[in-house]
Amino acid sequence: EAGVTQFPSHSVIEKGQTVTLRCDPISGHDNLYWYRRVMGKEIKFLLHFVKESKQDESGMPNNRFLAERTGGTYSTLKVQPAELEDSGVYFCASSQVASGTTGELFFGEGSRLTVL
């Protein structure tokens, strides 16, 4: 069974540019999460999809971040325009049941974003 896949694995962009990160969850997983780790900090929650609906987007830092999950399959996270403080590793995770039930999330390897 394929795990959670993320693309690209690493992206280097200039401040002010746009980047789109993609996540393909494990097949059949309705719950999809985005988390990120910025330099030296803990992994922090960004948002949670149940199928194509946003269940909780309380962790999204500002309106430069836009997440979508059209059709309830893969998800994209767009940063526009990117700022220096957006640099970090963006993790996607998926689960069959919501994380509050078992805590068992399946994480991808992450997309490292470097904003220069």
Next chain:
Amino acid sequence: EDQVTQSPEALRLQEGESSSLNCSYTVSGLRGLFWYRQDPGKGPEFLFTLYSAGEEKEKERLKATLTKKESFLHITAPKPEDSATYLCAVQAGSSASKIIFGSGTRLSIRP
């Protein structure tokens, strides 16, 4: 504010030398406490969920325990392949979505 604090930040052990990692938490209405393992360049990998004080879970050389204020991850006779960052996380009653992670303990096992 919900918070997770892990100690120590880093721990170096000799192969076979048992030890414990600590996770203290402050959360309103604990739904669950989770332990994950993360290898360099990889995403976190789920290990355990603990729901209530007194609960224990075991997996190979790892044993997780939970009290009302903290959790311990006990490592018995570790091997070099146990080297990784161990992350503690909690889910508060106020959110069915958000998991709050600690900063992790980097464990290194020398052969």
